[in-house]
Amino acid sequence: MSFSSSSSVSCTLSWKSSSLFLQLGFLSGRRNGVSASPPRKFPSHNLPRASSSSPPSASGNRFIVEGMGLHNTAGPKGHQAVAYLSRSDMSVHFNYLLLVKAARGDPVSRPPAWMMRQAGRYMAVYRKLAEKYPSFRERSETTDLIVEISLQPWEAFHPDGVIIFSDILTPLPAFGVPFDIEEVRGPVIQTPLRSEEGLKALHPIDLEKLHFVGESLRILRQEVRGQAAILGFVGAPWTIATYVVEGGTTRTYTTIKSMCHTAPHVLRALLSHLTRAISDYIVFQVKSGADCIQIFDSWGGQLPPNMWEQWSKPYIEEIVSLVRTQCPGTPLVLYINGNGGFLERMKGTGVDVIGLDWTVDMADGRKRLGSGISIQGNVDPASLFSPLPALTDEIKRVVKCAGPRGHILNLGHGVLVGTPEEAVAHFFDVARSLKFDTLSEDHLMEEPKLVV
Numbered sequence: 370m371s372f373s374s375s376s377s378v379s380c381t382l383s384w385k386s387s388s389l390f391l392q393l394g395f396l397s398g399r400r401n402g403v404s405a406s407p408p409r410k411f412p413s414h415n416l417p418r419a420s421s422s423s424p425p426s427a428s429g430n431r432f433i434v435e436g437m438g439l440h441n442t443a444g445p446k447g448h449q450a451v452a453y454l455s456r457s458d459m460s461v462h463f464n465y466l467l468l469v470k471a472a473r474g475d476p477v478s479r480p481p482a483w484m485m486r487q488a489g490r491y492m493a494v495y496r497k498l499a500e501k502y503p504s505f506r507e508r509s510e511t512t513d514l515i516v517e518i519s520l521q522p523w524e525a526f527h528p529d530g531v532i533i534f535s536d537i538l539t540p541l542p543a544f545g546v547p548f549d550i551e552e553v554r555g556p557v558i559q560t561p562l563r564s565e566e567g568l569k570a571l572h573p574i575d576l577e578k579l580h581f582v583g584e585s586l587r588i589l590r591q592e593v594r595g596q597a598a599i600l601g602f603v604g605a606p607w608t609i610a611t612y613v614v615e616g617g618t619t620r621t622y623t624t625i626k627s628m629c630h631t632a633p634h635v636l637r638a639l640l641s642h643l644t645r646a647i648s649d650y651i652v653f654q655v656k657s658g659a660d661c662i663q664i665f666d667s668w669g670g671q672l673p674p675n676m677w678e679q680w681s682k683p684y685i686e687e688i689v690s691l692v693r694t695q696c697p698g699t700p701l702v703l704y705i706n707g708n709g710g711f712l713e714r715m716k717g718t719g720v721d722v723i724g725l726d727w728t729v730d731m732a733d734g735r736k737r738l739g740s741g742i743s744i745q746g747n748v749d750p751a752s753l754f755s756p757l758p759a760l761t762d763e764i765k766r767v768v769k770c771a772g773p774r775g776h777i778l779n780l781g782h783g784v785l786v787g788t789p790e791e792a793v794a795h796f797f798d799v800a801r802s803l804k805f806d807t808l809s810e811d812h813l814m815e816e817p818k819l820v821v
Contacts, residue, residue, distance in 0.1 A: 468529045468598040469660055472700035472722050472743050474775040480768050482800035483530030483600065484793070485704075486783030487522045492790060494521050505550050509535050515585040520592060525790070526797045530598045530661065530777075533585055533654075537604030537665055538612060543578040544646045545571045546613055554617060561616035563628065568638055574646040576653050583657035590658035601659030603650055605666035605703075606643040606688075607681035613639065622671050629680060636680070644684045648691040655696045663702040664688070664720070670707030677711060682718060689719040702745055706782065712737050727781025731770035743775035750780045753792035760792060764799045769819055773805045 468481040489495055495518060499508065508514045518534040538556055541548050548558045562568065576583070582601075590599050612618070614625040614636070628636045651662050669681045689701060703715050704724030715723050716738055725734045725746035738744060752763045768778060778800050784793065804820040 466529075466595070466598045466660055468777060469700060471775060471777050472661060472702070474741075474743050476774060476805075478805060479803045480771070480776050480778040480800060481529035481598075482778035482797055483528040483532065483597075484522075484780050484784050484796070485532075487528060487532055488518045488534050489784065490786045491784050491788040491793070492521055492525070494525075505536075509539060510581055512581045512584045512588070515581060516588050516592070519585065519589055522793075523593060523597065526794055528597060528797055529800075530600045531589060531593050532600035532602065532663075533582065533589065533659070535582060535602070537602070537609065537667070539582070540574060540579055540603075540646065540650050541609070541613070543576065544574040544642070548612075556612060557617045558613060559616075561624075562613045562639060563624070563632065563635070565635055565638075568635065568642075571639075571642050574649050576649065579650070579653065583653060586654060586658040598660040599658050600661050600663060601651070601654035601657075602663040602665060603647050603654075605664050605669060605681060606640045606647060606684040607672070607677075608666050608668045609643050609647070610636070610639055611668045611671075613643075622668065626672075626676075629676065640680070640684050644687050645691075648688045651688065651692050651701075652695050655692075655699050659699070661700045661702065662692075663704060663724070666703065666705045669705040670711065674710050674714060678714060682714060685718045685720075693719075700743075702777075704745070716742055722775075722777065724779065725781060729781075731767050735771055740772070740775065743777065744771055745777040745779050747779065747781035748796070750782050750785045750788070753780075753785070753788045753796065755792075757792065757795050760795060761799050764796065765803070765819070768803055773819060 467477055467479075468483070471477050471481050490499070498514070498518065502508050502511075502514060508518060515534050519531060522528060523531045538548055541558075546558060546562070548556055550556050560567070560570075562570070586599060586601060593599060611622060611625050614628060615622065625636070654662060664685065666681055666685065669677055672680060685703065692699070692701065700721040702722040702724055703718060703720040704726075705711055705715065706726055707728065708715060708724075708726055709729045712723060712725075712729070712734060720742075722743040722745050723734075723738060725731065725744055727747050727749040729747060731744075731747055734744060734747070746767070748760075748763055748767050752760050755763075764778070768776065771778075806818050806820060
């Protein structure tokens with residue numbers, strides 16, 4: 370696998386000390402790595418704001434973790450506690466997270482699980498909040514709302530990954546592409562970029578304009594307390610370019626596909642600019658607290674495979690290379706909607722995990738990709754509308770086909786609107802009930818089996 374050893378983590382990270390000690394299991398009140406008490410309900414719209422002007426600090430190979438309000442430690446509550454971690458110590462955190470271990474292909478006791486579109490309209494609590502705050506831009510660009518929405522499925526279902534509530538288009542204004550979201554049309558870019566003149570509006574990404582993303586990730590990391598991986602995400606350059614060139618959502622992609630032939634120099638310049646901006650955005654998310662990043666090339670599947678090789682893959686490869694230099698310990702996941710004809714090509718990008726959509730047979734996907742890379746997926750989202758016993762059988766089938774190492778259980782696409790919350794809860798209950806054979810030092814070379 371292309372995943373670098375976690376003993377060489379170069380991204381500077383910051384946690385509250387109390388959160389860190391919980392992550393490493395040093396505080397009391399834990400049983401088998403899980404908090405004995407339920408997670409604290411985060412108060413709506415009254416969240417602390419992390420300072421975007423004070424980046425996490427580091428000195429040489431030693432990381433500083435600052436926090437307040439440690440419990441079960443000497444000193445009064447509110448005492449400023451400072452802990453120093455070496456690079457080797459930092460690897461403990463990465464090893465602790467089940468999802469990160471599976472992304473690396475390390476042995477795990479069970480498959481970790483999360484869902485794409487995990488927070489959203491299928492949840493009654495989200496719909497109620499959306500009635501109060503009808504603007505999607507407001508919900509996805511306001512720190513307290515982002516945190517509250519991101520934590521809704523965590524508090525309800527306790528997945529192994531908590532993904533920030535955001536959108537792949539969120540960073541566009543930060544590098545010169547303003548957009549709106551209309552109720553019927555969805556995202557709208559009033560001035561599509563289709564010429565050299567349009568390129569002049571682009572500029573390097575201004576991460577200060579995305580402070581709400583960094584603040585939200587830091588708060589989420591504190592709230593989840595190391596009991597799940599914090600997930601960030603970005604859109605791949607080709608997918609982002611489809612919106613920028615087409616002016617919004619499209620079903621045909623005719624304008625951008627024609628541009629591959631009529632103005633290839635403009636499209637290459639746009640994709641190169643997006644590549645740099647997205648790379649910086651990934652590093653920003655990791656430094657703010659993301660343990661893992663998913664790259665959505667959602668519309669890459671709209672290209673013929675040979676065109677994807679030319680117009681999408683090289684830019685994803687460059688992102689992987691750039692991010693690796695600054696964040697070698699952070700797993701990168703690549704997902705393409707309709708990726709059955711792309712699996713081997715996706716593997717060539719150098720990412721750590723390939724997400725399979727539900728149209729790919731999991732056993733066939735594992736065979737084609739081999740055991741040297743992790744995979745994610747790929748239960749059909751419609752299965753969550755089936756009777757619960759049938760959903761159980763489908764989850765077990767997918768897990769068995771994926772194999773006991775290097776698999777993150779997920780859907781093959783996002784949670785569908787109208788999905789019963791009971792089915793989502795059942796999905797995660799089944800995932801937690803699955804066990805692989807106990808792994809000991811004497812049996813690490815043996816392939817564990819699923820115990821059902």
